[in-house]
Amino acid sequence: MIIGIIGSGAMGAGIAQVVATAGHTVRLLDQNRQALDRAGKSIQGSLDKLTEKGKLTAEKSADIFGRLHLTQDIGAFNDCELVLEAIVEDLAVKQQLFREVEMLVPDTCILASNTSSLSIASIAAACQKPERFIGIHFFNPAPVMQLVEVIPAVQTRVGLAEEVRDLVQSWGKQPVLTKDTPGFIVNRVARPFYGEAIRILEEGIADMATIDWALTELGGFRMGPFTLMDFIGHDVNYRVTESVFTAFFFDPRFKPSFTQKRLFEAGYYGRKSGRGFYNYAEGAVPPEP
Ligand code: NAI
Incomplete structure (x- = not known):
């Protein structure tokens, strides 16, 4: 699966590491070049530590890093099957982002937010196809924390929450389905x-x-x-x-x-x-x- 992650701060970088480790191709985007460079270094540092501890072979670590593509070009998301954002916690900014993303990605691409508190329904409402929108909320640091809240909005199509729950489980995480209410659980x-x-x-x-x-x-x-x-x-x-x-x-x-x-x-x-x-x-x- 090709996964696009937007925002390469604490959460975006951690999530990118999780999904690249699970075998997916990852496109990690940030509007800030330095944030992107920092994310690359922090993921490499984290993989190096795991290799030193013997939890990862050097070859596997290189494979994981090889699946990670850092970019500032949103056009690189045109083949993504899932796009997850982890940008600033601001409803209007997240809505604007998804308006742009939706013009680029395939019709079947799942759209998701890592928001900690905002209404998934209100972010989804900015989309042309809100039925493909869902909340996937990781905890910090994402490579370490097991829990992931999966939050369908009222608009989310029937069955998507279960598909996403299974996907999250395949990443070695413990998903929990929760309702779209402020702060979730x-x-x-x-x-x-x-x-x-x-x-x-x-x-x-x-x-x-x-x-x-x-x-x-x-x-x-x-x-x-x-x-x-x-x-x-x-x-x-x-x-x-x-x-x-x-x-x-x-x-x-x-x-x-x-x-x-x-x-x-x-x-x-x-x-x-x-x-x-x-x-x-x-x-x-x-x-x-
Ligand atoms: P952060 O400040 O570390 O990173 C956010 C990144 O997004 C920055 O690098 C920034 O340059 C980039 N960005 C902002 N607007 C952008 C845009 N329009 N396009 C592209 N890149 C953009 O923030 P952090 O902590 O990673 O949080 C991100 C999201 O994850 C927020 O919604 C937050 O509520 C949520 N979250 C945060 C947790 C935490 O413990 N920090 C835990 C779980 C969720």
Whole structure:
């Protein structure tokens, strides 16, 4: 299968690695040349690590990388059988992208979004053939995380969700079918998790490091909420919170916080920008409580 992936950031690069490893030819596109180069390097680095650990032979790693084609030319998508986008979490931008994509790809090509929170129905509505549209939501980092949410829209043709579920399973992932509601399963549960952690901080009940420490060391979570938000990126995470809050008709359970909004506005996106809740630029990894 030939798969086109648009957006070569954290998610697009990871998804490209997953599907190339599963044997598909991958066309990975980004509007930003540097992002594309970074993605190529990060995928190569990730394959090298797996080879060093003996989980992949050098030959297999070269085959996987050989199936990956980095491009800035959307015209290269004219033979794709599935196109999945992982660009900015902005409805209008995603809709515009699919209007362009649909003019190029074959009629049978499946169209999919990796959106964390936006309505699949509203992205599909921008398409001429919304019945071929579906949500395929990976988790970060995509090569490691097992779960993938598969989200049919009201317009999605009967049977496509099951086809996509089987396809995702063939990539070695654990798909779960979910309804097209804001944040689906995981990001809906995660909103109050992050929101409550920020409120605990704002109310002066405990500092970030203590909250992160308590949740990981005592609570059994793999990452504390502040470390996790910094890992996801506040540009992504703030937009997702705002989108889920709005989509739930301003339900206060999902209300964003000014603390996070200010990080977003300042460009303090977390690990990717060197500073978020924690300061990574100075090598200051999350402090011990
Ligand atoms: P990112 O900021 O790392 O990467 C986005 C990439 O898309 C950038 O390289 C940017 O240059 C490119 N881009 C933006 N607009 C474009 C356009 N019109 N055409 C081509 N390329 C374009 O973002 P990330 O974290 O990879 O997130 C991407 C999507 O995946 C978002 O919808 C996000 O909600 C979703 N997502 C993010 C997760 C996370 O933990 N970061 C987890 C699961 C889903």
